[in-house]
Amino acid sequence: MTDPTPQLRPPRHQVSRSAIRYWTVHAALRWAVVLVGAGMLAASTQVGATAEVAGLITLAVVAVAHTIVMPRWRYAVHRWETTPEAVYTQAGWFTQERRIAPVSRIQTVDSERGPLEQLFELATVTVTTASAKGPLRIAGLDAATAERLVDELTAVAQAAPGDAT
Numbered sequence: 680m681t682d683p684t685p686q687l688r689p690p691r692h693q694v695s696r697s698a699i700r701y702w703t704v705h706a707a708l709r710w711a712v713v714l715v716g717a718g719m720l721a722a723s724t725q726v727g728a729t730a731e732v733a734g735l736i737t738l739a740v741v742a743v744a745h746t747i748v749m750p751r752w753r754y755a756v757h758r759w760e761t762t763p764e765a766v767y768t769q770a771g772w773f774t775q776e777r778r779i780a781p782v783s784r785i786q787t788v789d790s791e792r793g794p795l796e797q798l799f800e801l802a803t804v805t806v807t808t809a810s811a812k813g814p815l816r817i818a819g820l821d822a823a824t825a826e827r828l829v830d831e832l833t834a835v836a837q838a839a840p841g842d843a844t
Contacts, residue, residue, distance in 0.1 A: 686779075687767075687777055687778075687779050688767065688777075689758060689767075689769060689777070690758035690759050690760035690767035690768060690769050690777075691758065691760045692758060692759050692760050693754070693757065693758060694754065694757045694758075694759065694817070694818065694819030694820055695801060695819055695820055695821040695824070696754070697799045697800065697801055697819075697821065698750070698753070698754055698757070698799075698801060698818070698819030699750045699751060699754045700750075700799060701750075701795065701796065701799040701801055701819065702749065702750035702753055702754075702819070703746055703747075703750045704795065704799075705795060706745060706746045706749055706750065707746050708795075710742035710745065710746060713738070713742070714735070714738060714739060714742060717734070717735060717738055718735060721734065721735055749772055752772040753770075753771075753772045753819075754819075756769060756770065756771055756772055756775055757769065757770050757771075757818070757819060759817040759820075761828065761831065761832060761835075763782065763835060764781060764782055765779050765780060765781050765782060766779070766780045766782070766785070766806050766815055766832065767779050768815045768816070768817055770816070770818070778812070778815050780806055780808045780810065780815050782832075782835050782836055784808040784809050784810065785806055785807070785808055785832060785835075785836035786807045786808060786809060786836075787805075787806075787807040788804065788805070788806055788807075788828075788829050788832045788833050788836065789804070789805045789807070789829070790802050790803070790804050790805075790825050790826065790829045791803045791805065792822065792825075800821060800822045801819055801820060801821060801822060801825075802820050802821075802822045802825035802826070803816055803817065803818040803819070803820070803825070804816070804817045804820060804825050804828050804829060804832075805817075806832060
């Protein structure tokens with residue numbers, strides 16, 4: 680007899696390859712705001728020009744490295760999977776987290792597409808459960824997959840016995 684309890688394991692599916700471009704642009708935009716702010720602050724201070732320039736160059740190098748490395752690393756790590764019994768997720772880049780939510784614990788399933796995600800035809804699916812740990816988020820899905828996933832999880836959760844608490 681097999682154990683019906685889902686076991687924590689690596690999920691099978693990667694997110695959309697477009698997530699790499701999305702995460703790259705998202706990081707670049709955030710770093711641009713930081714660099715402009717730092718440049719304005721440096722221009723308004725009385726510190727020597729050499730220290731200001733060195734600080735801005737260091738910040739720019741960190742920004743470029745983060746913008747190049749982080750999206751590819753996240754893509755290599757981020758995974759998801761659904762089965763009739765559970766939803767599996769794996770996310771992060773420095774700190775990596777694997778989570779599992781039994782279908783019987785699902786309370787809501789949502790999809791979100793911010794303006795930048797819409798540009799890249801991506802979506803984030805959020806599965807809210809009765810867990811104190813919080814919802815499971817699957818970011819970087821192509822929009823069509825996200826829509827199918829929301830429909831599938833909603834149907835499976837409605838069919839599951841109990842009240843998801």
